[in-house]
Amino acid sequence: MDCRDTVHLICWYLEGKLSPSVEREIERHLNQCRDCRLVLEAATKTLDQHFGTGRAAHTA
Numbered sequence: 001m002d003c004r005d006t007v008h009l010i011c012w013y014l015e016g017k018l019s020p021s022v023e024r025e026i027e028r029h030l031n032q033c034r035d036c037r038l039v040l041e042a043a044t045k046t047l048d049q050h051f052g053t054g055r056a057a058h059t060a
Contacts, residue, residue: 001025006036010043 006029012018013026030037 001029003029003033003036006030006033007039010036010040011047014040014043014047 006026009018009022009026013023018026030040
């Protein structure tokens, strides 16, 4: 999983719409990539802001 793939799938990841194997790939990438963790953080805040707390199911 590279940065482009991770960023593309981040919202689906947060909403729990991906298969477990893809989630694991994203989590592996997030553990190694500070830039993508920042994107995850921003997406989490945005979803929470627009849809209420708890919308984002995952955090890295």
